[in-house]
Each structure stands twice: as structure tokens, then as C-alpha cells.
Amino acid sequence: MASTRGKAGAIEAGDDKGLNGYDKDTIRDLYRTMLLIRRFEERAGQMYGMGLIGGFCHLYIGQEAVVTGLQAAALPSDTVVTTYRDHGHMLATGMDPKGVLAELTGRAGGYSKGKGGSMHMFSREKNFFGGHGIVGASVPIGAGIAFAHKYLKEEACCLTYFGEGALNQGQVYETFNMAALWNLPAIFVIENNRYGMGTSVERAAAHAQELYHRGQAYGIPGQQVDGMDVIAVYEAGKEVIAKVKRGEGPHIMEMQTYRYRGHSMSDPAKYRSREEVEKYRSERDPIENLKGRILKVGTMSEEDLRAIDREIKDIVADAADFATTSPEPDPTELWTEVLVATA
Amino acid sequence: MPIEILMPALSPTMTEGNLARWVKQVGDSVAAGDVICEIETDKATMEVEAVDEGTLAKILVEEGAEAVVVNTPIALMAVEGENLEEAAQGASSAPPVAAPAPASLSPSAPPPAVTVHEPAAAKPAAEPEWSGETETRTVREALRDAMAEEMRSDSKVFLMGEEVAQYQGAYKVSQGLLDEFGDKRIIDTPITEQGFTGLGVGAAMYGLKPIVEFMTFNFAMQAIDQIVNSAAKTHYMSGGQIASPIVFRGPNGAAARVAAQHSQCYASWYAHCPGLIVAAPYSAADAKGLLKSAIRNPNPVVFLENEILYGHSFEVPKDGDWTIPLGKAKVLRQGKDVTITAFSIMVGKALEAAEALVAEGIEAEVIDLRTLRPLDTETLVASVMKTNRLVSCEEGWSFAGIGSELAAIVMEQAWDWLDAPVKRIHGADVPMPYAANLEHLALPQPVTIVAAAKEVCYR
Numbered sequence: 197m198a199s200t201r202g203k204a205g206a207i208e209a210g211d212d213k214g215l216n217g218y219d220k221d222t223i224r225d226l227y228r229t230m231l232l233i234r235r236f237e238e239r240a241g242q243m244y245g246m247g248l249i250g251g252f253c254h255l256y257i258g259q260e261a262v263v264t265g266l267q268a269a270a271l272p273s274d275t276v277v278t279t280y281r282d283h284g285h286m287l288a289t290g291m292d293p294k295g296v297l298a299e300l301t302g303r304a305g306g307y308s309k310g311k312g313g314s315m316h317m318f319s320r321e322k323n324f325f326g327g328h329g330i331v332g333a334s335v336p337i338g339a340g341i342a343f344a345h346k347y348l349k350e351e352a353c354c355l356t357y358f359g360e361g362a363l364n365q366g367q368v369y370e371t372f373n374m375a376a377l378w379n380l381p382a383i384f385v386i387e388n389n390r391y392g393m394g395t396s397v398e399r400a401a402a403h404a405q406e407l408y409h410r411g412q413a414y415g416i417p418g419q420q421v422d423g424m425d426v427i428a429v430y431e432a433g434k435e436v437i438a439k440v441k442r443g444e445g446p447h448i449m450e451m452q453t454y455r456y457r458g459h460s461m462s463d464p465a466k467y468r469s470r471e472e473v474e475k476y477r478s479e480r481d482p483i484e485n486l487k488g489r490i491l492k493v494g495t496m497s498e499e500d501l502r503a504i505d506r507e508i509k510d511i512v513a514d515a516a517d518f519a520t521t522s523p524e525p526d527p528t529e530l531w532t533e534v535l536v537a538t539a
Numbered sequence: 540m541p542i543e544i545l546m547p548a549l550s551p552t553m554t555e556g557n558l559a560r561w562v563k564q565v566g567d568s569v570a571a572g573d574v575i576c577e578i579e580t581d582k583a584t585m586e587v588e589a590v591d592e593g594t595l596a597k598i599l600v601e602e603g604a605e606a607v608v609v610n611t612p613i614a615l616m617a618v619e620g621e622n623l624e625e626a627a628q629g630a631s632s633a634p635p636v637a638a639p640a641p642a643s644l645s646p647s648a649p650p651p652a653v654t655v656h657e658p659a660a661a662k663p664a665a666e667p668e669w670s671g672e673t674e675t676r677t678v679r680e681a682l683r684d685a686m687a688e689e690m691r692s693d694s695k696v697f698l699m700g701e702e703v704a705q706y707q708g709a710y711k712v713s714q715g716l717l718d719e720f721g722d723k724r725i726i727d728t729p730i731t732e733q734g735f736t737g738l739g740v741g742a743a744m745y746g747l748k749p750i751v752e753f754m755t756f757n758f759a760m761q762a763i764d765q766i767v768n769s770a771a772k773t774h775y776m777s778g779g780q781i782a783s784p785i786v787f788r789g790p791n792g793a794a795a796r797v798a799a800q801h802s803q804c805y806a807s808w809y810a811h812c813p814g815l816i817v818a819a820p821y822s823a824a825d826a827k828g829l830l831k832s833a834i835r836n837p838n839p840v841v842f843l844e845n846e847i848l849y850g851h852s853f854e855v856p857k858d859g860d861w862t863i864p865l866g867k868a869k870v871l872r873q874g875k876d877v878t879i880t881a882f883s884i885m886v887g888k889a890l891e892a893a894e895a896l897v898a899e900g901i902e903a904e905v906i907d908l909r910t911l912r913p914l915d916t917e918t919l920v921a922s923v924m925k926t927n928r929l930v931s932c933e934e935g936w937s938f939a940g941i942g943s944e945l946a947a948i949v950m951e952q953a954w955d956w957l958d959a960p961v962k963r964i965h966g967a968d969v970p971m972p973y974a975a976n977l978e979h980l981a982l983p984q985p986v987t988i989v990a991a992a993k994e995v996c997y998r
Binding site for chain 2: 238239241242244245246247250251252275277306307308309310311312316317318319320325326327328329330333335336337338339340341342343344345347348366367370371373374377456461462463464465466470477532533534535536538
């Protein structure tokens, strides 16, 4: 089975006419979710600087279109697992920004009651299975969840997100092999943001220009998608999710995207030029691009968009308020939930 | 009201930094994302980006300033519609937007006066005395029966591993299971321990109950990240939302003449880790009863078997619902002079030693630990309080081994009862040699246990 190149769905990037095929609500939701992630992450970065968030904090700014577009194409019964750059995934699966931000501040109101932190957060209710801190380790876990979907005869798939850095881990290929061998409903989403910490993809990955080919030896089809174009991601996502649910086996999506901020907070950013970051921000920004297309086509007015801005601003402010006023976990929490209690 | 720009923390450990350079000057307009200044930390010089929009109204900390403490206001920024000069007069007396750090994180605050003790583990129910019918089974058959019975009663239980299905198990433990349950539930995996262990953990997180067989635990070293980081820690890290009801099982420790890479005991490795349960049975009855409990348990269980024991026969209760509680040791032989603890294959050697000690006039009490985490300290301490002496037996290495832990527990909880130093019997502190004579020397033998028991009894 050959890999298929590029054509990410019916709509070409920058094809403004494409928006005409969508109802206003779909476009509105895409815009709103991306903006929520952007504003949430900016606030998280700010709160980190204020000492309210500790440890590692990996921001998703710049990559919003990837998870927003794919999760818009998925159903609530589909499952999600990702690595440690995970705040955007949580917001896109509908987790409460308050609980996410309160986990970042290490408070009792956080999704893990303050015991997980930025990299280790989960929501069983939203089918979000983390939030994993070990690069590559979440990939077989995602295939395991896909295995469970198949075992239980559910019409669902597992979206397994990981970076292009994780793609070089051996267990990823062990997973590709089993996923193909057992025809699992697994979608492997490579978020190629071009840098694994400070190492550019060209310096870490052989044949870096076509990472979606990495499943070819196992017969897993792959495609490259413009991960800065939320409509392209959404279209490609709908197609792939449907195909995987039809029982056609696993699929690889290489999302070409870019992170604006450092790997974590303490990133001197000496491995790329300011001009490169600026170019992405000014020319490829997923939110600005969608906004421009919305206004050009007239899906929504300036005032409609401003209303969304205001709504998001309030949501993030409320989340920050909750995250700074929620109490620290009770000291007794230190000892709870090491094991599931048995009678 | 102007916005105070605070000295940011740029790394997990940063408490202060130097203000290397102001990129923006007073009067410059600033957009979110613009670099406003450069901060030098002990690791690197980093650019600080603005979060808010506005106009830089006043610089409070001049460039070149050193050791500026995190959260110190370094500049004031006028927001839209604000007069620059008024803004420069300073922020209102209102406190900066930063909420104070939680008390327990503030470096100046004393540690919170809270004493929390680890709660005692829930006590497992006592093992019911079995007075019913028994049948003779090998450990191999008992393990197979346990899996088959649990698979019959719970469709979410399945077995995966190398050669478990068509080959009928590398050591024939899964013999016949493929015929009864089919290939959907008895699954041959490729030789990819890390991958299939992670896949099993993912399936468990979603609610299935996988049994992952390692052909031997030596190969599980390839997968230990998934066992410890993914399976053992996720329930805690998720605030109790995501459990991993999974059993990792297979032969552990030395077999015979398979040398260093195939002859290691991992008991203390796994017993070290909170979030895991670790069992290491000796008899067929315990193997069956504990494995059934392990499969039913909602936590990850590391189940350490022994290849040599697979062929040993024992009496096993004839009852499909009979189980042994995890976390409960068993006194196999009563005695008043010395306590000998062991687990897995060393139990047989300890019993042999106890028999030999009778001729020496020493009555040894033999305890099969059966579960290593949680450890049944109650049974251990009660026995030592009776015999006043402890000899601990294991096949693994001594350093930070199970015996070291038992010695510490007895010292902490039965110090005044001890009449002799605790004696640890263990494998030689070398990689397992291949030559028959050297292998024999590397493994603890009943004579070693006899000598140790006599030593602590001062005979």
C-alpha cells in the first residue's frame, strides 16, 4: 500500500471559497477553540513567569490548528492520548480550562488534584488519556486503547499525537508493526513542529521531508497535512477517521506545524533565528489565517469575532482566578491513589 | 491602571537573574509577543516577550542590574488610552497581579506543621483454611488453570505475549488456552517487549484486563519504563481517574545454565516501586490462588514465577473460586529458635534447611513471603519476636535486596527482640556464570541456610 501525498482533504490551503461549504457554527467553533488555546497558553506562560506554575511547562502556541481541526472531526467516543505538550489537547477535547490551569498551578481543583502537573493530566470523562512525560511511551499506549476499541467492538478510534522527535523512538516502530498486524483503529498524528527541543528535524531524522512515509514498511498509509491550516486539518481528519472506523487499519498523519515558543520555559532559542519565528507568525499563523478567510468570505463579521475574543478573555481570566484561588491539595493527598483501593 | 512587568522566572529553578539589556525603551509601543528585554540566567541569556499590549511607560530596573529577584517589578506599561506620564507615576498601591506563592512553596516560610504518616495498608483478609478436596497439579498447570478460570468468568481478561498462543507457551504455561479462547483473547505478539507492554498498559487504561506474559523477566528490562512510568504511576498522576488493571507475569531468576543475561532476579527492582503489587509464589496452590487474585486486582501486578518450579507438583484446592489474598505471607513450618524467610524457589531450599536443622536441635520457623509488595510485615515481625532471630533467603543480589529491606524492618520494629544480627542469604554478587560448578557456587544452597541459622543461634 503506497503512501499518499499531500492532498489534505478537498480544500487547498488558502482557498477562501472552501469556507462556503461550512455552516457558521463549525467555523465559529474552530476559530473559538484555537483562540482559547492561544489565550490559555499565553496566560500559562505569564503565570509561569510569575512563579505560579512550576517545573516544566510546554506551550502549544503556533500549533493550535492541529488538535483543533482533528478533534473537531472526531467524536466524543473517540479517544486521545498525547505527550507532554498537552494543554491544547485537553482544551480541544472539552476539558474545563479551570481544571487544566489549576493543575498547572498544583492546586486541589486541578484535573489530577495537583498530583500530575502540566505533563500528566487525564480526563476519563472526556476520553483524554494523558498527558505522558516520556517521549515515545504514549505511542504504544495509544495503540493499546485502539486495541481495546476493537476488542470491545466499539466504533471508535484512538488519536495518538506525538512530536517528530518521538518518531525516532524504537517503540514507535514496534507499535506501527502491531497496529498494522492487528489492523487497529489507530491514527498516529505526527506533530512536526520542526524542532525536538533544540534539534531541528533535519538534524535528527533521516529523510526528514517525508516523515509520513515512516509507516510504509508496515503498509501503513500516511499523508502530509498543512498543520497551520485548520480547515485542511479538519477535512483530512474527517476522511481519515471515517476510513479508520471502517476497519481499514491504522493511518499516519504528518502535520507540518510550528511552535512559536521555546521547547519548555527555559529555552534560550539559539537554535533558530528570530526571523524564522517571525515569518511563521506573520505569514502562517493559523488563527490570523482563519480570521482573514472568515472576513473575506463573510462567514462572520468583525463584531462576531470580537465577541468571541471577549468570551475567551473572560474564560481565561476565570480560569486564572480559579487556578490561583483553589487551595493547595490537602497534605493527606500525598498518600492517596497510589493504588486503587480494594475491599 | 498601568501594567507592572515583573521579573519572570525562566526556568524551573530560577530565583533571580541579571537584566542584560532593554530592547524596548520608554515610549515604545509594545505588542504581545514583542521582545522587551533580555535576561541572563545561570544557564543562558533569554529574551522576554511581552504578554500584553501597551506602551512602555517607565523602566524600574536599569539594564546591567544583577541578581534581580523573580517577581520584582522591572517596568511599567501604559495600556490603551492611558496617559504615559500618569502611568509612569507608578501602579496603584494595589498589589501586583501575581497571587502570592502558596505558603509551602515560599522559601522564607517554615515547612508546614503537618505530620502525615503513611496509612497502614489495608489488611488483606486471612487466608481461608482449606478442608475440601484437592488435586495434584504442577505449578505450570495451576497457573494455566488460574488464567483459564478467570478468562471464563470475565470477558475483559486476555493473554498476550511471545509464543503464548500457537506454540502453547515458551514454557507451556498457556497450553490449551488458544483452543478454548481463540486468537482474539490468546494473542501471540512480535518480539517487542516495550511495544506490547505499552500496548497492554493502554488497553488496561481503557478498561480491559490484560495478562502480559514475558518469556522471562530478563526481557522485561526492555519494557520496564512502561511498567513503572506508565502502569505504576498513572493512577496517582491522574488523581485516581485512570487505573491500570494489568498482570505482568513470567519466569524470574535463575533457571539452569542459561548464564548472566537470562538468570537475574528482579524482585527488589519491582518491589521498590509504589503503584505496583509484586507477588512471587512457591507452591502450585499459591501460584493459582495468587494469580487469580492478581487478575481480579484493579492495580498493576508483577507476578514473578520460576522456571524450575513449573514442573513441581503440589496439592491444589479443587474450587474454581478459591483465591489467596495478595499481601499475606504464610508460615509453612512452626519453630521457636530462628525465623527463615524466603520466596519463590528459595522456599523449597529453606524448608530443606529447616529439616536438616532438626538434627542440630534447632527448630526453625519458615515463612513464605509470597507477596513482596505490600509486604506482610505483621507476620514477619510476630515471628521474629518469637524466635529472636532472622535469616532471610533470596536468589537475587544482596545490595538493596529484599533481605536488606527485611533487616531494616526488623531493626525498626523488633529491635529489642533481636538476639543476633540479621543474616542475609543471597546470590553471589556477580553476573551469573555459565559453568555448572560456578553456577552452583553463585546460588544459595540449603547448606548455606543451615550454616546461617546455626550462626545466628550461636551454635
